[in-house]
Amino acid sequence: MRLERRQLRTDFGGDRWRYRLVQADVGRTIVSLVTAQNADGNGTANSRPTPVIADNTTPQNTKEPSISGTATVGETLTADAGNWTGAPNFQYSWLQCDAAGSGCTDTGARGRTYGVRSADQGRTLRVQVRATNPRGSSTAISNPTAVVRAGGGGGGGGGTAVPISSVSLPDRLVMSNFSATPFRNRTDPVVLRIRVNDTRGRLVQGALVYATAVPFGRVTTAPETTTDSRGIATISVRATQRLELKAGTAVQFFLRTRKPGEDILAGVSSRRLVQVAIIPG
Numbered sequence: 001m002r003l004e005r006r007q008l009r010t011d012f013g014g015d016r017w018r019y020r021l022v023q024a025d026v027g028r029t030i031v032s033l034v035t036a037q038n039a040d041g042n043g044t045a046n047s048r049p050t051p052v053i054a055d056n057t058t059p060q061n062t063k064e065p066s067i068s069g070t071a072t073v074g075e076t077l078t079a080d081a082g083n084w085t086g087a088p089n090f091q092y093s094w095l096q097c098d099a100a101g102s103g104c105t106d107t108g109a110r111g112r113t114y115g116v117r118s119a120d121q122g123r124t125l126r127v128q129v130r131a132t133n134p135r136g137s138s139t140a141i142s143n144p145t146a147v148v149r150a151g152g153g154g155g156g157g158g159g160t161a162v163p164i165s166s167v168s169l170p171d172r173l174v175m176s177n178f179s180a181t182p183f184r185n186r187t188d189p190v191v192l193r194i195r196v197n198d199t200r201g202r203l204v205q206g207a208l209v210y211a212t213a214v215p216f217g218r219v220t221t222a223p224e225t226t227t228d229s230r231g232i233a234t235i236s237v238r239a240t241q242r243l244e245l246k247a248g249t250a251v252q253f254f255l256r257t258r259k260p261g262e263d264i265l266a267g268v269s270s271r272r273l274v275q276v277a278i279i280p281g
Helices: none
Strands: 005-011 029-038 041-046 061-063 066-068 076-080 089-097 105-110 113-115 124-133 136-141 173-180 190-198 208-214 232-237 250-258 270-277
Touching: 066 124, 076 089, 076 124, 173 250, 173 270, 190 208, 190 250, 208 232
Parallel strands: 005 029
Antiparallel strands: 029 041, 066 076, 076 113, 089 105, 089 124, 124 136, 173 190, 190 232, 208 250, 250 270
């Protein structure tokens, strides 16, 4: 959106000079030019521009949002907000849907661009746009993309992993697959397997993966583990006395993957919550 300024000029005096906003100001900013004059001459100064002038109504969508780019693992999609009344600000939420564009869930990704992930393969993507101005908010959703195809870098889960040193921003790490044996007793280990890709769909070797049960203390702790040549980290834990082994329940785990040497909450790192079933036996 291109913003334009409307310039207002007034002579300096003892009273404030007032201006009533009109419909033509919507989508623009206002700048006041003040001229001061005395016997020696005059000078002019301008104010800072106001925020963008919003309409007096809740935003309304007049052309639906759209997505450009190729629906292939490792590619980047870009959202267009469409057309709206009310001069709003926009927020973007990317949704993963089934092959028909239904049953959508929030991927957690925000912003105008989205790196297609291996977990999106065989599914479609939509973007939801939330438009907000001082009068309220409205949402609109795009049509679905084509069904996401595998990329050339192993997005289907096979192939040789790339070293973690080759992953850097704007690419990020993605925990694209998780599996685990159930909790059956307090003796047998529970094995967690976490597969790590980057947002190009490449398997990643040497990424650090950390897993911990929440609340803490119900499962033994395990150190960070590096992914192997298949992009998989294998972590073993056991139930402690604090975990109630009750059928039909589950243990929630917090997972984190990161690049060695980077801050745990920055860089290419990512996080995920998963559940492991309790099946006493």
